[in-house]
Amino acid sequence: MEKGKIIFLNGVSSAGKTTLARELQARLAEPFYWLAVDTFVVDMMPKKFFSIDGFNPDGGEPVIFKTVSLAHHTIKFFSDMGINTIVEHLLFPSIEVQPYKNQMTECIDLLHDYPVLFVHVTCPLDELRRREKERGDRDIGRAEIQFPHLKPNDPCDVTVDTHVNLTGECADKIIEILTCPDKFIAFKTLWEQRSRVE
Numbered sequence: 001m002e003k004g005k006i007i008f009l010n011g012v013s014s015a016g017k018t019t020l021a022r023e024l025q026a027r028l029a030e031p032f033y034w035l036a037v038d039t040f041v042v043d044m045m046p047k048k049f050f051s052i053d054g055f056n057p058d059g060g061e062p063v064i065f066k067t068v069s070l071a072h073h074t075i076k077f078f079s080d081m082g083i084n085t086i087v088e089h090l091l092f093p094s095i096e097v098q099p100y101k102n103q104m105t106e107c108i109d110l111l112h113d114y115p116v117l118f119v120h121v122t123c124p125l126d127e128l129r130r131r132e133k134e135r136g137d138r139d140i141g142r143a144e145i146q147f148p149h150l151k152p153n154d155p156c157d158v159t160v161d162t163h164v165n166l167t168g169e170c171a172d173k174i175i176e177i178l179t180c181p182d183k184f185i186a187f188k189t190l191w192e193q194r195s196r197v198e
Contacts, residue, residue, distance in 0.1 A: 003114055004079040005181075007032065007086045007174060011121030012146035014131040016162030016170075017088040020121060023171045024086055028178075033078060036088040040071040065099055069106060076110045090146065093154040093190055100149075105194065112191035117184050119174055120156040123163035155186045155193075 007024060009017040021034050041050070041064060049063035071089075078085045091104045128143035152159070158177050160170035177183055 001080075001082045004081065004083040004085060005032075005178065006075060006079055006084075006111065006114060006116045007178065008116050008118045008187075009086065009088050009121050010091055010119060010150070010156070012090060012128065012150055013143045014128050014135065015121045015123055015143070016131075016167070017121050019167055020160070020162065020170055020174075021086045021088055023167045024174060027168075027171050027175065028084075030084055032084040032086050034086050034088070035071070035075060035078065037068060037071040037090075038088065040067050040074075065102075068103055072103075072107050072110055075107075076114070079111075079114050090150070092149045094151055095149050104190075108187055108191045108194060112187045114187070115181055115184055116187045117174070117178055118155070118157045118186035120150070120152075120154065120159040121170075122150075122152075122159060122161050127163045155189050157184055157186045 009021060011017050018036070021036075025032055025034060045063060045067045075085060075087055089107075091107060092100045093104060095101060095104070125144060125147050128147065132140050132143055158173060160173055162170055165173075
């Protein structure tokens with residue numbers, strides 16, 4: 001069975017990933033399912049475990065980390081079933097701090113051989129601050145904390161700026177490269193870089 005394509009929208013909080021995902025769903029000729037890692041953590045995981053230090057009954061890693069891992073394996077499962085997916089997530093390719101490094105490593109290990117279009121979704125910090133305040137459903141300052149750790153020169157297949165360009169223009173850029181799977185190289189590059197270090 002042919003693997004489903006994965007449009008992996010990677011960006012900090014309030015960068016515009018959800019709006020872009022919905023635009024892509026509306027515009028793409030093939031069905032693409034929307035899979036947000038936040039849905040697993042915020043909506044599916046029991047609230048009492050919602051913290052990095054969250055209690056884990058079996059004494060293992062905090063439940064929140066297992067939940068993110070479940071999301072990663074679900075992305076792979078969808079693709080294995082031939083289902084196209086738009087993923088919303090936040091990975092830091094160059095960060096060495098745990099647990100973020102482990103999350104990146106796991107994603108690369110699971111998906112480096114899959115048709116992943118790795119999209120850096122960005123916008124200026126001032127605009128992120130404005131959006132947080134306007135939305136009213138985000139922890140103020142979250143985007144500012146995340147912003148320095150997702151670097152412009154981190155490997156990706158395409159970058160879209162949701163402030164400079166309209167949502168439709170960002171979608172156009174993604175749809176154009178989606179027709180060229182030979183350009184889906186970011187995950188493979190990250191996996192090869194890590195393999196050389198190890």
